[in-house]
Amino acid sequence: MTLPAPPTLEAVAARAGVSRSTVSRVVNGSPRVTPEAIAAVTAAIAELGYVPNRAARMLASRRTQTLALVIPEDTALFFSDPFFASVIQGVATTLARTEYTLTMLIASEEAPEKTARYLRGGNVDGALVLSHHRHDRSYTQLAGALPVVFGGRPMSNEHDDVFVVDVDNVAAARSAVEHLIARGRRRIAHIAGPDDMAAGLDRVAGWRAALDAAGLEPAGVESGGFTVAGGMAAMSRLLDRVPDLDGVFAASDSMASGAVSMLRERGLAVPSDVAVAGFDDNFFAVSTMPQLTTVAQPSVELGCAMAEQLVRLIEGEPVERVRMLPTSVVVRAST
């Protein structure tokens, strides 16, 4: 498998009858080049099928044009969650329009600082951190050494100088629960996400806030770990503890879907016996029967926004610290 050596900038220069610098300028879109030179170089590039060598460019310019997407250790959970798939889609498509390349970095917990070092070692221009857990302390520390944008508020109170794209999970959860209340539910339980993630905690808080405001007592919380199976188990425990509950707000559609299965298994009808609301508005919401009332969050756009923010940050443009994306309650048959 011997590849013919790709043409170099030098070859282009020779062909176009100019110096390497000029070629470099054309390639990089410098304004200080005559139209004729541009034309000659462009032609030479096309004829030779020249592609700049990234490695050389990185080394010389000390910019890598590479962004890292940091993925938490628990890849199974991460990759099976459609929310993350959508976020990645947003990131990837946004970056496809730029000169930046995306590399996936799995944060291994065997070598927790290996990842951080790779990032700090000048191998990327910036990082996108998704699904930040409480124990992932290294990434918030990273934020001082490298442009970093978090998808979802990181779990750390030490730094308020990080860049974040997020939704208002408290308000969003609250509005979902308010919807349940408006439907006449009074004993509303919650199936929570992991308590080491901001999204999990904030949604609990929103649930509680809505109940408080309505003068209702919390009917119980169980954690479902953002999985279908976890949602089923949590629903089961809730029914054991609070047999007369009439509403459930789950922090994700996957858990809501599990909850609906468990309710059916226990002989309870949705929504007549128990109304169920979820969070995400992904295909769990529409493939569950009855289809789920849920909080829609713009996951693809979240990825787009993360990528945009990071690129701006790297290129020195002004960037707001926190960018909040809108959510909305989508009412379907489960409530």
Next chain:
Amino acid sequence: MTLPAPPTLEAVAARAGVSRSTVSRVVNGSPRVTPEAIAAVTAAIAELGYVPNRAARMLASRRTQTLALVIPEDTALFFSDPFFASVIQGVATTLARTEYTLTMLIASEEAPEKTARYLRGGNVDGALVLSHHRHDRSYTQLAGALPVVFGGRPMSNEHDDVFVVDVDNVAAARSAVEHLIARGRRRIAHIAGPDDMAAGLDRVAGWRAALDAAGLEPAGVESGGFTVAGGMAAMSRLLDRVPDLDGVFAASDSMASGAVSMLRERGLAVPSDVAVAGFDDNFFAVSTMPQLTTVAQPSVELGCAMAEQLVRLIEGEPVERVRMLPTSVVVRAST
């Protein structure tokens, strides 16, 4: 945002009291270094928190340690399919154990050859191509110029010299349909995938083969484009054309899920009126009610295998041209 310059190999050499060459040898695991030297260098590396600069390494060694994951233009379909998420998970976790880095490359059809040129331009050591469509001709041509591994047989008869990891879609589909036949179904229709993808065509072929072998007539085929909505629409058309069908084999669980919804909408019971089998065994299979009988394919392992094959190919180890992974029929309530 001024980053302190990361330590260089030169700094490590100074600290360890050896030459840069020796440090380089240690870093690259050369056997020709004394244990003392190794120890000194290792210590210096740890003290300094040295991380090799990838760009410099790439440039000097002419190896990039980077693999591209080529993603088809239609990112929405790609990212919303849990099959691909699993494959990526397999690829990413496998690569995490190696020195290779994964970059995601979206094949834009505006600049179809831009992608190919990037790949050929010496920017990656190899490429993984997933979800190959008939019109993606450039990638099969690529296979001569760069190590490439396809996930799923590519749609091209011009090249039989490509490397592929796949499942036997014909046999797998056939066994699913045989299961339907064994359940007593006689008028079995098919909801097909896109006909510009091998997986789509092969599953049609498997369906047909099973019917032929049993001496049954095909009850009809409609295409569902691998989406839930497409599955619903296809089911609807099938019912219009073949009102008395009693079995459906869908080429994906997402389409099977859509089919089940449509059957319910039309007042038909699953499986008593119509038995439904899918393909994939992802969460559509278990979140649809009734849960789907389906063909399980090892999607994470497929990603692992692709990554392994590509790395071997790059490193000159022997690699089988086609690696087939096993499938199995998982029987649930929908049949």
Next chain:
DNA sequence: CTGAAAGCGCTAACAT
């Protein structure tokens, strides 16, 4: 087994 020296292909001052 180790060091010295010569680049890898490109960018970025600095001249002109």
Next chain:
DNA sequence: ATGTTAGCGCTTTCAG
């Protein structure tokens, strides 16, 4: 506006 000159940080012959 363009060319000249140095490197970027590392690997890799080639000597020793």
